[in-house]
Amino acid sequence: MNNDMANPSAPLIAIIEDEAPIQKFLHASLQVEGFRIIQATTAKEGVRLITQQHPAIVLLDLGLPDADGISVISSVRGWSSLPIIVLSARGEEKSKIEALDAGADDYLTKPFGVGELLARIRSALRRAARPPVDGEDHTFRFGNVHGDLAARQVFVDENEVKLTKLEFDLLALLVRNRDRVLTHQYLLKEVWGPGSANEPHYVRVFMANLRKKLEKNPSRPQYLLTEQGIGYRLRSS
Amino acid sequence: MSDQERPTPEQMLARIRSESTDAESTSSDGKLRLFFGYAAGVGKTYAMLQAAQAMKREGRDVVIGYVEPHARPETQVLTEGLEALPRLEVSYRGSVLNEFDLDATLARRPEFVLVDELAHTNAPGCRHAKRWQDVEELLAAGINVLSTLNVQHVESLNDIVAEISGVQVRETVPDSILERADEVTLIDVSPDDLLERLRQGKIYVPQQAAFALEKFFRKNNLVALREMALRHAADRVHDDVEIARLGSASNRPWPTNERLLVCVGPSPTSAKVVRAAKRLADRINAPWIALHIESASAVQWSDADRQQLHRNLKLAESLGGEIVQASGDDVSQELLAYAYSRNVTKIVVGKTGDQTNRWWRRPNSLVDRLLRDSGNMDVVVVRGVDEAHSESMHWNTRSSSLPPLRWLEAVIYTVAATLITLLMNRAGFSEANLIMIFLLAVVAVAARCGSLPSIAASVASVVIFDVLFVPPYYRITVYDSQYVVTFAVMLIVGLLASTLTSRVRYQADAARRNERRAEALYRLSRRLANTAKTADLLRETEQIMSEVFDAYAVIYLPNDERKVRPILGHVASFAASAKEFATAQWVLDHNEPAGAGTNTLPSSEAIYIPLSTPDNVAGVMAIQPAKPNTQLSIDARQLLETYATQIAFAIERNNLSDRSKRAELESETEKLRSSLLSAVSHDLRTPLAAIAGAASSLDVSINKESFDPASHDLLETIVDESQRLTRLVENLLHMTRLSSGKVQINRQWQPVEELIGSALHRLDHVLAGREVRVQIDGDLPMVHGDDILLETILVNLFDNALKYSPADSTIEVLSEPVSGGIAIQVADRGCGILPGDEEKIFEKFHRGSGPNTDRRGTGLGLAICDAIVRAHKGTITARSRPGGGTIVRFTIPNESKPPRIATEIDE
Incomplete structure (x- = not known):
């Protein structure tokens, strides 16, 4: 279902959602924001739509009538790295983790406000447009923290902060994937290596250390955010 | 190390077994320490009391269960300062006897208890016939026991002592209890000193035994007894040394491939042969079998013979032998065939008067034929001498014809x-x-x-x-x-x-009897197989048992708490008696037969057999002969045990099938419930998500000036209320899941700070700048819990604190370590809790009833917190805060020690 009214250069969003009320509200809210929209109500139709029309971003409901939404992610990830945002209900942390591990970029828990949705869409689009981090720009900044990944330096305001090797590796991984949710298992595997899968508390302990060193108020973090039951996200703005 | 020195796998296995049984007995069973001597008066009780005093000084909980009331002052002095449990007073034939009170000790549960005179025979009416059985029960209950024993009371040494001293000792203790003693302390004085003590009147002599003791206390007797005691103790030390040597991989042939077989007959001399076999088996550390072969000659036996045979077999059983009965015409052939089938290495037979060399002796006596045909088995011939006939038992068997x-x-x-x-x-x-x-x-x-x-x-x-x-x-x-x-x-x-x-x-006759048994067994198993309902099964079984044994049969089944109930209105009148059902309970608890004709609770009217399967006691079967004053023969007992196994398996099978049916039903119900739950949650959430989303869309994306203030307020109401409704739905779903008990707790270690942080972050929009003071103890360990559920608790508590306190007040969060876990408390300056409401507020749909109560609450938040904390085996309490407000505090225990994080070397 194409939207002829929108600017042809506006980003194309694919909404794969079987619930008519949600679909209607998404369609209306995003159209107002100037996006072009295509819609599908089944997984099969969704995959076909994505292959044919190459949308800039996909909003995917996990509970589709014909197949698990995760199967859509897997088949799309076979050939494309376009951003996928998963829509799911509270209490379905397991399927969210599965979706993220299968390659989804982000998730939103229903019910969500349009403000939150738009923020996630824009941030995903920005990331997709950005060249791989390790290219020219290896400096980063969030809040009063800035640093240089290549020089392995981190500053809070203008004071350099000493991080241990693992703390730095963890931070670097979060910086490279800023605004994305990284699951516990992914962080463990990347920072501690594949043999550490049974020690999920490592990530939590090191994250707490990072917060103590970087956040103003470690018990109410503003940037190093916990996605309870799933993992962590570095909020860059 | 050469191959020869290395222990074989069998040896290693035996060692591991011995170690693991050690570990088992240390973990659950009590320890037995025996003070062992060769005669009365050597100072066993004195040594035991000294040991007890030493333990008491170390601060151990040691009490006197029973110590013979000696008149000797130095012994009396040692009992001072030790707690003495009251004795049980049993009236017997007009006089009152003092006995050790087993139940009082089990109720008191001391760490150590002193029980003098292990070989003592209890007065009729006590639970067990013998005191050593009381001690076994104490040990099984995990209570450590200190006790005393003289060498002449050891069952396997009984006849040697009788031979030496000329006094037949009736009170014996099975060797098994001596073997299971964790520590044996030998108390020794020289016979001269002992006699001197006797002359000085320092030895307590019970009146009724004065004569026997006089015979006993002769110097040559004492020397011999002393040697026996020393040797017995030395054997024990030897065993310990052997086990230790084996442990240090030194070479030693492992003797368990030896197996001993002893022939048991109806003569009184057979008892002696059995004891000799036991001693031999002990010495070579071999298992042993007591075999009786019933041949044609059995038809000529008198009732007295049968009783003697029964006693001999029971003796073998009490000495730890395996009892086997077979029948056949040719005794030696049957015996050898059985011996070969069980890989027996030594056969022990008695040499009786009939087999002394006389000219008319049958050339093919049993011993001769065994010697001829035994092949590579050793045949040990033991001299059999008639012992004094032991006390007559009131035993009646039905004779076949007059x-x-x-x-x-x-x-x-x-x-x-x-x-x-x-x-x-x-x-x-x-x-x-x-x-x-x-x-x-x-x-x-x-x-x-x-x-x-x-x-x-x-x-x-x-x-x-x-x-x-x-x-x-x-x-x-x-x-x-x-x-x-x-x-x-x-x-x-x-x-x-x-x-x-x-x-x-x-x-x-024999064929007919076997046929009858086989037929009855077949009938039983067929009927058991065809009965699906447990009640029918019990009725059928009781009927068959009644027919086969000419007795009343009752089957007691335990309920979920492993308790049996008396059965009312049963044909067998004893089924309803409280005393009888107490026996049944004992049998159920201990998985051992008891009641009439046994050593445990012999005053019961019926004999009680446990219906045991390898891993469970399915119930208890009681059998009371229909004719009064008759008891079951050992034959019938064995048959009864065969039946018991069959019945036990049938009951167990029924239980299992009941259970699997119930589980199936439960899983069906659960499937239905969860599909209903997900359907309902989907149907509620979708429209809510659409409303909330659409309302927010209007709020965010449309130019706000296009709304007049009234419309803007209405929009805000839609957004707020849809959010509230969403929370309500989430809470309802949460509660439903939690109360169905099917929520899996995914315990992980995590810092408390992170939980508090993420809960506060989730409430960012509601907090709207409210001051929250977080105070976390510096040494706070990680918490072991489900991250999502713990966060839910905190979100609910913060939400309540926000809802029920003034907008400018501070919310305080505190977390500190408590023993075995952590505690978190949330305090506000709100309306507090009405006195008496501290418990009620955790009930479902209960809302605070104070004057400032906001009626907007769902009454589920705290109930959810309570359910989650309980699922973590923690506690949650609420109270009013001094100076106004509420404090809710919960604890989460750790199920194990917090993990250590490998410290990282700083770069």
Whole structure:
């Protein structure tokens, strides 16, 4: 279902959602924001739509009538790295983790406000447009923290902060994937290596250390955010 | 290390087993420490009390369960300062006896208890017949026991002591309890010192045993007893050394491939042979089997013989032997066949008076034939000497037929034969025909009346024939020497016929008996297999048991708390008696037979057999013979145990099938419930998500100036209320899941700070700048819990604090370590809790009833918190805060020690 009214250069969003009320509200809210929209109500139709029309971003409901939404992610990830945002209900942390591990970029828990949705869409689009981090720009900044990944330096305001090797590796991984949710298992595997899968508390302990060193108020973090039951996200703005 | 020195896998296995049983006994069973001596007066009780005093000084919980009331002052002094449990007073035949109170000790549960005189026989009416059984129960309950024992009370040494001292000791303790003792302390003084003490009157002598003791306390006796005690203790040390040596990989042949077999018969000497076999088996560390073979000769046994056999077999059982009964004509062949089938290496038989060398001895005595055919097995022949007959037991077995009647029948046959031959003689028949008639009578007597009457009949026939028909008539004397041959042949034929027919009769009897048993067993198993309902199964079983054993049978089944209930309205009247059902409970708890005819609770009316499967006791079967004052023979007992196994498996099978049906039903219900839940949650959430989303869309994306203030307020109401409704739905779903008990707790270690942080972050929009003070103890360990559920608790508590306190007040969060876990508390300056409401607020749909109560709450938040904390085995409490407000505090215990994080070396 194409939207002829929108600017042809506006980003194309694919909404794969079987619930008519949600679909209607998404369609209306995003159209107002100037996006072009295509819609599908089944997984099969969704995959076909994505292959044919190459949308800039996909909003995917996990509970589709014909197949698990995760199967859509897997088949799309076979050939494309376009951003996928998963829509799911509270209490379905397991399927969210599965979706993220299968390659989804982000998730939103229903019910969500349009403000939150738009923020996630824009941030995903920005990331997709950005060249791989390790290219020219290896400096980063969030809040009063800035640093240089290549020089392995981190500053809070203008004071350099000493991080241990693992703390730095963890931070670097979060910086490279800023605004994305990284699951516990992914962080463990990347920072501690594949043999550490049974020690999920490592990530939590090191994250707490990072917060103590970087956040103003470690018990109410503003940037190093916990996605309870799933993992962590570095909020860059 | 060469291969020879390395222990074989079998040795290692044996060591591991011994270690693991050690570990088991240390973990659950109590320890037994024995003070072992060779006679009364060596100072066992004194040493035991000294040890107890030393323990008390170390601060151990040690009490006196029972110590003989010695008059000796130095012993008396040692009891001071130790807590003494009250004794049990049992009235018996008009006098009151003091006994050790087992139940009081079990109720008191001391760490250590002193129980003097392990070999003591309890007064009738106590739970166990013997004190060592009381001690076993204490040990099984995990209570450590200190006790005393003299060498003459050790069962396997019993007859040697009797031989040395001439005193038969009746109170014996099975060797097994001595073997299981964790520590044996030998108390020794020289016989001269002991005699000196006796002369000084320092040895406590019970009145009734004064005579026996006088016989006992002779120097040569004491020397011999002392040697036995020392040797026994040395054997024990030797065993310990061997186990230790094996542990240090030194080479030693492992003797478990030895197996001993002892033949048990109905003679009193057999008891001695059994004890000898036990000692031999101990020495070579081998298991042993007591085998009785019932042959044709069994038909001639008297009831006394059968009782003696029963006693001998029970003795073997109490000494730790395996009991096997077989039947067959040729004892030695049966015995050897069985021995080969079980890989026996040594056969122990008794040498009885019959087998001493006499010229008429049968060349093929049992011992001879065993020696000839035993192949590579050793045959150990033990001298059997009659012991004094042990005390008579009130034991009645039903005899098969009445002897006077048999003899009468034999007389009638013989008289009839005489009359017929007289008539035939008148009619002119020859002597040969007359002899035939007599032989016919002898065979008839043998067939009908058994062997003794038939032997008598053949002798009588010869005499009558001689007197009546051989000249000179009416005298025993015979003129014609040819008749001697006639008489001899007649006698031999008569005897042979009687032996053969009685053997045939016995075999027919045995076959019939076996057939009856096999038939009953078959009938039982068929009916058990065809019965689906447990109630029917019980009825069927009780009926079959009643028929087979001519007894009342009752089956008790335990309920979920492993308790049996008396059965009312049963045909067997004893089923409803409280005392009887207490016996049933004991059997259920201990998985051992008890009741009439056993050593445990012998005053019960019925015998109680556990219906045990390898991993469970399915129930208890009680059998009471229909005729009063009869008991089951050992045969019947074994048969009963076979039945018990069958019944146990049938009950267990029924239980399992019931359980699997229930589980199936439960899983169906659960499937239905969860599909309903997800359907409902989907149907509620979708429209809510659409409303909330659409409203927010209007709020965010449309130019706000296009709304007049009233419309803007309405929009805000839609957004707020849809959010509230969403929370309500989430809470309802959460509560439903939690109360169905199917929520999996995914415990992980995590810092408390992170939980508080993420909960606050989730409430960012509601907090709207409210001051939250977080105070976390510096040494706070991580918490072991489900991250999502713990966050839910905090979100609910913060939400409540926000809702019920003034907008400008501070919310305080505190977390600190408590023993075995952590505590978190959330405090506000709100309206507080009405007194008496501290518990109620955790109930579902309860809302605070204070004056400032906001009616907007769902009454589920705290109930959810409570359910989650409970699922973590923690506690949650709420109270009013001094100075106004509420404090809610919960604890989450750790299930294990917090993990250590490998510290990282800083770069």
